[in-house]
Amino acid sequence: MPSDATPDPYADPLRFGQRVQILRERRGMTQAQLADLVGLSPHTLRKIENGQQKAPGLGLVLRIAEALRVRNLSDLTGHPAMDVALFTGPGHPRLAAVKAAVDSFALSSSAEPPPVAHLEARLHAAWKARHAAKNHREAIGRLLPDLIRDGQVLVRQAETASERRQAQALLAETYSLSQFFIAYQPDAALLWRVAERGMVAAQDSGDPHAIGVAAWLLAQAHRDSGRQHFDAADAINREAVRFLEPLLPDASDEVLAIAGALEFELGYTAARRRETGTAWGHWDKARAMAGRLPGGYVHPVTSFGRAIMGAHAVTVAVELHQGGESVRQAAKADTAVIKSRPRRARHRIEEARGYQLDGQPDVAVASLEKAFEAAPETIRYNGYARSILLEEVESTQAARRRRASELAVKVGILAA
Template sequence: MSVDATPDPYADQLAFGQRLKILRTRRGHTRDQLGGLVGRSGSWVRALEEGRLKVPRLDTVLRLAEALRVRDLGELTGDQSSPPVGLFAGPRHPRLGPVKAAIDTWSLADTEEAPPAEHLAARLAAAWSARHSAPDHRERIGALLPGLIQDARRAAVQAETPADRRATQAALSEVYSLAQFFIAYQGDVSLLWRVVERGMVAAQDSADPHTIGVAAWLAAQAHRDSGPGHFDAADTVTNDVLRYLTPMLPDAPDKILAITGALTFEAAYTAARRGETGTAWRHWDRARELADRLPADYFHPVTSFSRGIMGAHAVTVAVELHAGGESVRQAGLADADTIPSRPRRARHRIEEARAYHLDGQPDAALATLAKAHAAAPETIKYNGYAKRIVLEEAEAKSPSRRRRASALAVQLGILAA
């Protein structure tokens, strides 16, 4: 290796601190940023990197791995016997290959006629219904996506009038939105960003405010989940589209109110990740005001935004601010039964579990994760926060807690039976 080459953090001879420094640098974190994400100081991170502190306990290693988005713990520890679990990259779904092939294929000689717009719309509606109602939602939408992608592209290419072109671009953007839900947390970052960018381009070409809002909502999430170095990009997308939508609000239909509310909550979420307590709750309050303007039974089909979701959103804000007591208080106020979407309900249960874990209630956290698994196994299986809690408690001092955590780890496929 030349003297100018970047060291490989996976080489066996590197110490834990060296691996930590290389992975931190690659993720674009400063020491203060990484320390803040795990509740420590920048000087503590420096001491670890320089080898002045010994390798921390498993729970802390898991938090570092979570913040660095490493694929497996062994990449950080150098220990090949570490659990082969990708904390923020779940197992690749068997249907990822066909979905990727459909996204990557551009057939210029395709002469097959596109389906009627009504037929495509009905298939999209069925796919969203499966997304929200099926416990194996990734399996269901993964089976539908290749055909939807191909037919939505055909429709966009074959559109003859400006109005038809805008409508087909809106449908294509919606298909990419559905694809992003399927692809998320499967470790194929380049594929995820191709889908995000194509969804945004198609949304802009549609000139439809709701479609643009949905694409921006998903793009903001992709930026935020890429780490602190991308928080500004998440805010830029969110704020630009909020400025575009806000003048429409006085007489807006429900779906415009809902996507504006969902984007406003995204601003709260990013502020909470930054640790900006006042800003996060101010955005949450604004999102709640928008939710209160919606009918009591309204539920946005993509973002799940509704009156009932605001309690779950409050738990997320408190958890991201690392406020254990407030997180548990908000969890007690939220009603999971008001969330009709199974994967979104499971996600809320995971956030509740994080709240209990932050508050030093590991048994309650494990019980809540079991509820998440019952609601939607394919949601918790791909969630890094859930896996971190389970792995940490699988090494707890309490024998009964170890057994419960280990049994859940087996269900999630992160430990062998």
């Protein structure tokens, strides 16, 4: 190994501060950036990294782990006993079957392609099942292998250019559904394959709505890969917004909604950069687009519509680390109008993050309990929820510690 090689942060013996510095530099972050993300002064972070200050308590360790996107707490602490996965949920029992279907390419097949209307109806039913089910990964995981294989067969055996474009649009939609299943599971490479194949299929279809959805999901894959990929996420979002913009004066509700969802995603990424004005500016544009949709309209993939803008406001405030504003927006948002169980659970988790930022941990735990009631599989795979629970199971307040521990056992973070 060359003498100037980056040391391995997982090799002993390394101080906690050394691990923080190495992981921070691998993320391409400055001390000032990390300090801002975790609520420290750069001077204090410098002292931690230099070993001049003892390792912080669990709450700050978890905030550092969140900011650095550390997959396992032991990676940061160096203690094997703290073998706790933070930001990747457990592998779902149906993941192997979905992966096999994604990776399978039959070059010659006698399989009969399904009728287009039949595949459309099955996809429609699958989306409905996802939004209605508490255990939504289970609901769609059992459907995806056949949907993927049938979508691939339909594309391969299309006889005309028009039939092929229609088949590609359905395959792109199938990959979009797959990405919701695969996200936050321990197979990042599979997620990227699905996101990129979905984008290719959507482009081949020429369908504006399919292209918008695929771009929305691909941009999220980039953004959730870390700060160094934010520019790529924005580039995809902006290109998709420019592509859809000429269509908007006469657009269908679906196209208008995906354009609004893309606009909000630009604000989401800006909020993660702590660009306050830009973040709220994109939220305002997205809200204006939502206002052009019918009052009860909900986009079947993104849940975009008038009802979701309150939840989106909470997310922007949380990502900007504005605890008080997060709580104010949470009080204004009407959770009851969010019909999708996983989306409602996600909103409750964002509420919990806001209450945690605002120094109201008891309310944060209560919000996570509501998230679990809405959709257990959402909280089980959500790193923010897991980090809050891990912090509160160490609380000095007995009642809060007991409540957090009971939920952590249900979620699967702690053994019963």
